Amino acid sequence: MKLKFFTVVLTVGLMSQSAAFGQDFVQSGTAPTLPQREGKEIYNAICSGCHMPDGVGAVGAAAYPPLAKSDFVGSKEATAQWVIKGYKAMPPLGDVMDDEQIAAVVNYVRTNLGNAYDDEELTAAEVADIRTW
Structure with a gap:
């Protein structure tokens, strides 16, 4: 017993x-958003769990698409919208990240992990606008 x-x-x-x-x-x-402020820190805290630290994605219990060397993140606006509102099985993260954090992580992914998109970086003001879409 x-x-x-x-x-x-x-x-x-x-x-x-x-x-x-x-x-x-x-x-x-008790902070309303993540404490991390830099794109790489945010990626490591949130994104790398599914997309892997090097961005190559994973297949197992689910399929997590690669972000490394990826056309998937070619549009900064679409990438920001997916982070804010979620995409397929990816949960929405707009409630745990402010506009500056979303811009930082999107810019990090688009200019690291083997990606080299050289258009203008996403701004917090653009993220605020994307939230209204």
């Missing part, structure tokens, strides 16, 4: 801990 009780308590404890870790991945503390 004691072993069964211990097993239940341990299982519930581990389950509650994993839920807290999942929440901390997206949002730390």
